[in-house]
Amino acid sequence: xxxxxxxxxxxxxxxxxxxxxxxxxxxxxxGQLLFAAAILIYSAGQLWQNIVWPPFFSFDETLEIDxxxxxxxxxxxxxxxxxxxxxxxxxxxxAVQWRYQHPPLFYLLEVPVFLIFxxxxxxxxxxxxxxxxxxxLGIALIVASRWAAQWIAGRESAASMLxxxxxxxxxxxxxxxxxxxxxxxxxxxLIGMTAQLLRTLPYRYSTRQIAWWMLIVALAPLTRLxxxxxxxxxxxxxxxxMMAGARRIRDAVVMVLAPGTLAVLSSGWFYVRLHRLxxxxxxxQPQWAEANLHRNIHITFAQxxxxxxxxxxxxxxxxxxSVTATSWGWAFxxxxxxxxxxxxxxxxxxxxxxxxxxxxxxxxxxxxxxSERASHARADIAMIALLLCAFGGTFVQQVLxxxxxxxxxxxxxxxxxxxxxxxxxxxxxxxxxxxxLWAAMAGVWLLIRLIAFLYEAHRIWPFRxxxxxxxxxxxxxxxxxxxxxxxxxxxxxALACLSRLARLLSASPADSSAARA
Numbered sequence: 165x166x167x168x169x170x171x172x173x174x175x176x177x178x179x180x181x182x183x184x185x186x187x188x189x190x191x192x193x194x195g196q197l198l199f200a201a202a203i204l205i206y207s208a209g210q211l212w213q214n215i216v217w218p219p220f221f222s223f224d225e226t227l228e229i230d231x232x233x234x235x236x237x238x239x240x241x242x243x244x245x246x247x248x249x250x251x252x253x254x255x256x257x258x259a260v261q262w263r264y265q266h267p268p269l270f271y272l273l274e275v276p277v278f279l280i281f282x283x284x285x286x287x288x289x290x291x292x293x294x295x296x297x298x299x300x301l302g303i304a305l306i307v308a309s310r311w312a313a314q315w316i317a318g319r320e321s322a323a324s325m326l327x328x329x330x331x332x333x334x335x336x337x338x339x340x341x342x343x344x345x346x347x348x349x350x351x352x353x354l355i356g357m358t359a360q361l362l363r364t365l366p367y368r369y370s371t372r373q374i375a376w377w378m379l380i381v382a383l384a385p386l387t388r389l390x391x392x393x394x395x396x397x398x399x400x401x402x403x404x405x406m407m408a409g410a411r412r413i414r415d416a417v418v419m420v421l422a423p424g425t426l427a428v429l430s431s432g433w434f435y436v437r438l439h440r441l442x443x444x445x446x447x448x449q450p451q452w453a454e455a456n457l458h459r460n461i462h463i464t465f466a467q468x469x470x471x472x473x474x475x476x477x478x479x480x481x482x483x484x485x486s487v488t489a490t491s492w493g494w495a496f497x498x499x500x501x502x503x504x505x506x507x508x509x510x511x512x513x514x515x516x517x518x519x520x521x522x523x524x525x526x527x528x529x530x531x532x533x534x535s536e537r538a539s540h541a542r543a544d545i546a547m548i549a550l551l552l553c554a555f556g557g558t559f560v561q562q563v564l565x566x567x568x569x570x571x572x573x574x575x576x577x578x579x580x581x582x583x584x585x586x587x588x589x590x591x592x593x594x595x596x597x598x599x600x601l602w603a604a605m606a607g608v609w610l611l612i613r614l615i616a617f618l619y620e621a622h623r624i625w626p627f628r629x630x631x632x633x634x635x636x637x638x639x640x641x642x643x644x645x646x647x648x649x650x651x652x653x654x655x656x657x658a659l660a661c662l663s664r665l666a667r668l669l670s671a672s673p674a675d676s677s678a679a680r681a
Contacts, residue, residue: 204654210339265447312356459569507591603666
């Protein structure tokens with residue numbers, strides 16, 4: 165994004181979110197180190213996952229590579245056409261192409277890597293190269309989450325510095341060749357760009373902003389179908405925000421109608437194709453799943469909603485599924501996801517109440533100051549509505565998918581990893597005015613997350629216990645030890661940075677008064 169636009173288009177809102185206030189240079193440095201720790205924690209987790217998940221170990225990953233292969237052959241895959249690229253002739257009982265229902269953008273990005281590394285003749289070399297591409301998309305996601313967090317919060321803050329760290333800690337973001345990371349990145353870009361446009365006052369957008377917004381919206385439906393509702397939500401929130409700010413109809417046409425039209429034009433052909441192949445626009449095959457996978461597709465929405473196992477598995481964002489399946493599974497899900505989300509919901513309610521109070525108080529101020537404060541308060545309310553609707557809508561999507569026989573795997577919620585991170589960060593940083601309590605809470609959360617990772621490593625160590633890497637060379641074993649050590653070091657750096665930030669924020673009179681406000 166244009167740096168000049170970011171810094172001059174709007175006057176930052178000092179109180180947009182708990183912990184949102186002017187930061188000293190020392191606090192900013194601590195925030196930058198915290199971001200570096202997030203990258204290290206993410207990298208350690210991805211290295212570990214790549215090692216314990218050998219190439220072509222999973223039928224899902226094989227299908228992802230097969231999708232790319234079929235594109236290089238000049239066509240898209242079909243469900244009953246099955247996989248056409250199975251270089252090691254693995255015997256998969258379900259000879260169908262599950263990935264056929266996914267839009268092609270992720271796979272188009274992989275095509276150059278597939279061809280450059282001659283994956284057809286050197287499949288192991290090719291799959292590792294594509295895994296590196298997925299890892300780089302994950303890095304881009306963390307960078308984007310830092311940028312988006314600053315616009316959600318209104319400026320750099322304790323909350324905005326926490327969000328990338330929580331995104332990086334998500335153990336369900338794929339490190340092998342799966343298409344979730346790109347869609348997660350796109351959702352983060354959509355939300356961040358919506359926040360930037362709403363906080364750009366007085367809604368005078370640069371050509372670069374308009375171009376970026378058009379591109380992000382136009383390509384969103386080509387990532388995953390589940391991205392489409394969030395794209396529509398972002399357009400709706402922007403439209404309401406602009407109308408509340410008394411903008412002209414022409415502005416709404418340029419920023420809402422035109423991008424939405426481009427999105428339909430870019431992807432409509434694909435969803436029409438899915439309807440032709442499967443009889444629905446999602447491409448799902450519930451009858452086949454019932455007959456061949458023995459899945460129950462007849463449970464009601466209420467029954468799915470009342471199933472505790474759904475929450476246990478779908479909400480296990482910050483530990484591996486092998487840990488969730490143990491007797492400690494509920495404890496980790498509760499400590500890492502459910503309780504922080506509860507705290508975050510309480511914090512968001514406080515944030516919403518403050519925004520409404522500011523909006524009401526602005527009526528008694530002078531005209532120019534009143535207009536500015538009212539605009540910031542309306543942007544806060546829009547951000548809260550966007551986060552809550554994105555979370556609630558995706559939750560409903562997941563329940564509907566589960567009730568028709570789909571999986572309750574937490575990886576589907578990785579789509580809104582940034583939303584999870586935002587709510588959890590608000591939950592912790594609403595206590596900024598209570599000294600170091602917020603940092604202690606975030607630190608305990610990080611330690612529990614590290615314990616879950618170490619417990620996962622303990623359960624499959626040595627690798628021979630499950631046949632993973634049996635007979636492998638020392639390089640992979642060194643890599644496994646490196647991933648564990650890097651995760652510990654990254655967590656230690658993050659804890660030190662949190663302690664430093666807490667000390668700096670509590671020591672600054674200006675920061676303390678801003679927090680109380």
